[in-house]
Amino acid sequence: MIGIKVVLLDLDGTLLRGRTAISGxxxxxxxxxxxxxxIFFLTNASTHTxxxxxxxxxxxxxxxxxxxxxxxxxxxxxxxxxxxxGRKVFCISEAGMQDELLDKGVQVVRDEHADIxxxxxxxxxxxxxxxxxxxxxxxxxxxxxxxxxMMFPVEGGFLPGAGAIVxxxxxxxxxxPIVLGKPNRxxxxxxxxENKLKKEETLIVxxxxxxxxxxxxxxxxxxxxxxxxxxxxxxxKKLKMRERPDFVLESVxxxxxxLSKL
Ligand SMILES: [Mg+2]
Numbered sequence: 001m002i003g004i005k006v007v008l009l010d011l012d013g014t015l016l017r018g019r020t021a022i023s024g025x026x027x028x029x030x031x032x033x034x035x036x037x038x039i040f041f042l043t044n045a046s047t048h049t050x051x052x053x054x055x056x057x058x059x060x061x062x063x064x065x066x067x068x069x070x071x072x073x074x075x076x077x078x079x080x081x082x083x084x085x086g087r088k089v090f091c092i093s094e095a096g097m098q099d100e101l102l103d104k105g106v107q108v109v110r111d112e113h114a115d116i117x118x119x120x121x122x123x124x125x126x127x128x129x130x131x132x133x134x135x136x137x138x139x140x141x142x143x144x145x146x147x148x149x150m151m152f153p154v155e156g157g158f159l160p161g162a163g164a165i166v167x168x169x170x171x172x173x174x175x176x177p178i179v180l181g182k183p184n185r186x187x188x189x190x191x192x193x194e195n196k197l198k199k200e201e202t203l204i205v206x207x208x209x210x211x212x213x214x215x216x217x218x219x220x221x222x223x224x225x226x227x228x229x230x231x232x233x234x235x236x237k238k239l240k241m242r243e244r245p246d247f248v249l250e251s252v253x254x255x256x257x258x259l260s261k262l
Contacts, residue, residue: 004222004262006197007032007255008188010206011043011053013229014252018155021060022228024253029062031256039068040191042204044147044181044211046073046120046162047094049103070191072146072181073097076118077104078190079180080144090114090136092122092129092165097146112136119169119177120146121162130168137173145169147181149211153229182211185219205255207231213245222246224255 009015015025032039041053041064048056050069057064073093077100080089088109091098097120101108112135119133137143149161166177180186192199202221206212207229216223225231225245236248247258 003201004037004203004259005201006038006040006192006203007259008040008042008191008202008204008221009252010182010204010208010212010229011041011045011057013153013207014205014212014226015041015057015062016060017153017228019056019060020155021062022252024251026061026063028252028255032259035256035259037259038195038197039064040195041069041071042182042187042191042215043069043071044149044162045071045152046076046097046146046181047123048073048096049099050074052096052099070187071096072120072187073100075180075187075190076120076144076146077101077106079186080104080106080116080118084116084142087115088113089116089118090133090141091118091120092125092133092169093118093120093146094122094124096120112139112141114141116142116144117169118144118146119162119166122165125165130172133169134172137169137175143169143173143175143177145177145179145181147211148179149181149208151230153207158230182206182208183214183218185215188215188219188221203259205252209235209239209243209245213243216245217242224249224258226250226252228252 073096081104148163151158
């Protein structure tokens with residue numbers, strides 16, 4: 001008996017594919033809530049705020065509370081506001097990250113006179129934005145990234161992830177960012193601390209080995225890999241010991257059944 005009381009769910013490829021819920025996801029969430037399990041949504045996505053993530057989930061038929069959402073935009077804003085108060089930030093991102101920064105009272109600037117460069121997914125990424133961030137980092141700005149994801153699943157396929165933009169930044173500056181999203185255990189520790197919850201009772205669920213499963217390893221919590229997103233069954237054979245999830249499910253729909261057996 002493991003006794004899981006807390007489940008950390010990834011969004012893209014686990015509960016959602018683009019704007020559409022994965023089949024059985026709504027029922028799985030309801031069942032787990034019915035078991036009295038605490039649910040959190042831990043996502044590397046940076047284009048939404050906590051508030052707009054709740055709306056996005058609701059539009060797909062999935063219920064969430066704002067306090068349950070830990071998106072990388074929120075984590076970056078919380079990190080900067082706590083650790084670097086009063087510093088100016090230049091963002092390569094969409095509205096989500098900027099709104100979370102402004103909500104925490106962080107000053108967002110549009111030129112290279114920034115103390116911190118924060119990078120996430122930006123579907124309007126340009127050479128001009130790259131050049132501004134490059135100049136800021138050459139002036140000594142701190143480089144923070146939401147995640148280094150290669151790609152993310154959408155309806156009918158995949159799109160390039162924030163990692164492609166972070167790679168461009170790394171190449172021209174020669175610097176490595178502080179990556180706050182998964183596989184960093186930062187988000188897990190933040191949410192467990194804020195909610196006074198225990199690692200031993202927590203399970204992380206996601207579709208990517210390099211982020212979701214490794215977050216479990218890095219944070220010392222158990223992990224479930226679902227096969228509805230990036231990772232495929234064939235990938236499982238190639239895994240090294242430290243990349244192996246504790247459990248593999250075809251989809252999140254099987255999660256309540258797994259939890260009832262643990
Ligand atoms: Mg995912």
